[in-house]
Amino acid sequence: MSKPVVAITRPKDRAKNACDIVEELGGEAVLAPTLDLKPTNSQSLKELVERKDELDWIIFTSPTTIVSLNKFYPDFLKSLDCKIAVIGNKTGRLVEKQGLKVDLMPHDFTAEGLIEEFERRNITSQTIGIPRTASARATLPEGLEELGNKVILAEAYMSLFPMNEDAVKELIEKIENNQIDAITFTSPLTVRNFFEIADEKKKLAKLLNENLLTVCIGPITARILDIYGITYIYPDTYTVRDMMELLFKTWREENE
Structure with a gap:
């Protein structure tokens, strides 16, 4: 064959x-x-970094987000004092390589799967940072807000035409x-x-x-x-x- x-x-x-x-x-x-994919130090990313002490949770949806944060703010990850959620094994492994603990990773590696897990755990009234690409679906932030959380979105990288x-x-x-x-x-x-x-x-x-x-x-x-x-x-x-x-x-x- x-x-x-x-x-x-x-x-x-x-x-x-x-x-x-x-x-x-x-x-x-x-x-x-x-x-x-192109890491970008957007104004919204700067604001998220400045407001890191407000965060109860931060969500990483892709490895590129972590690459971008390490590029522009090399001390950011080690200074986090909040819980961490990820979507996907690869993102989770990269978080752990930074010496951080993954507190939540849904079985279903989608935004919908993560929202279901937040709902199941009754995670509400929390401030949640989501650094990601601006072209990502609105499903995740909207779903978390519907659960009563406050979401801080930040553009960490751009998804570009090839x-x-x-x-x-x-x-x-x-x-x-x-x-x-x-x-x-x-x-x-x-x-x-x-x-x-x-x-x-x-x-x-x-x-x-x-x-x-x-x-x-x-x-x-x-x-x-x-x-x-x-x-x-x-x-x-x-x-x-x-x-x-x-x-x-x-x-x-x-x-x-």
């Missing part, structure tokens, strides 16, 4: 782990980021030439930007449905694939490794 060629669309600075897993599982990775559009166009060309077996998406923007770059969106969607196995990291990303009419699968646990293991299991079952 030949090894599958798997397209990775996640940001370049987050892609190494995904590429390594593909190779470990016996495939070939093709990297074509459809999203770029700087290297040529790499994405080359990926689309490989898809058209039947040189890609599977494609992965790890966020709504990785999907949106992928189709934004494509000249013939309906043709591309047809090729994905007919020739490729499309795997996304979870239901939030899946909703955007639904918009484009893409057939997909996603794992029960929303991590890159679980996504890749499901991809290879499914691909091998379909190609035995």
Whole structure:
């Protein structure tokens, strides 16, 4: 059996782990980021740092937030005196590498999962800081506010249209030439930007449905694939490794 060629669309600075897993599982990775991330020292981030003593909780939704804080405010994390919630194992591990304790990580690695956990624990009337990208969904802050909490939002990084559009166009060309077996998406923007770059969106969607196995990291990303009419699968646990293991299991079952 030949090894599958798997397209990775996640940001370049987050892609190494995904590429390594593909190779470990016996495939070939093709990297074509459809999203770029850039740490930013925004005014709202400055204000969050200045108000750190007001915080009862801080929520980290991605490793990039921690990278940004360490870049602009290297003493911030070690000076925190509040509880910490995270979404996802990778973010949790990075928090622990800073010598901090993770107080809450939902089983469901989504904003909805975190809100449910806050509600289950009756966490209310708290001041909660959320440093993240400005393009993130409003679900988390709105949900926490509905529980009676005060939320301080801060832009820690920007989610940008891919700087290297040529790499994405080359990926689309490989898809058209039947040189890609599977494609992965790890966020709504990785999907949106992928189709934004494509000249013939309906043709591309047809090729994905007919020739490729499309795997996304979870239901939030899946909703955007639904918009484009893409057939997909996603794992029960929303991590890159679980996504890749499901991809290879499914691909091998379909190609035995």
